[in-house]
Amino acid sequence: MNIKESIETKLQSLQPEFLEVINESHKHNVPKGSESHFKVIIVSEEFQGKMLLARHQMVNKILADELAHSIHALTLNTMTSKEWSDKGGETNNSPPCLGGSSRKQVY
Template identity: 50%
Template sequence: MKIQNAIEEKLSRAFAVNHLQVENESHKHSVPPNSETHFKVTLVSADFDGQMKVKRHQAIYKVLADELAGEVHALALHLYSPQEWSDSGQSVPESPNCMGGSKKDAAMTSGEGQ
């Protein structure tokens, strides 16, 4: 889990973290076992106070530029100010399972995707 650890370290250094959770969701996608290609990041930081979502995302992309230029294919971002996190009930939406690539083909063959 070297990529996940790198993401956690970089975000912890770059932001005033109230809460950070990095989940490897690669197993939900059409990738080999033990892949580190799809991640879900939940980050709560006072750095996001008064900041629009696009600016928050841009800040994350800048910090994780090397990972995004490399093996990371997808990054789901759930970025909150402390007040937004409190208002949300401290929960984030579940990520759907991927239905692309070979998983979509298997669902269509079994009749699930029709």
């Protein structure tokens, strides 16, 4: 099972109404075929009444092993059904890559 599939499988524990896991590694300075940068869009009633930080902590706890060993960056979009509907099923783009270790240091 690759990392994307592992994320999808583990996040099923939140009983998502909608789940999309997008490998955004190709947008970064990593080898072709890498699985290190992901965007997760998850819509679940498990988030009802929870602040954004608590939602992200829930996801981070579920993906603790991947975050510790495989994932370098994770963009999370965590919403309830109503929030997803209010946004028209749209999310913000992930922040642009700043180049990682290839970026010139400015002092």
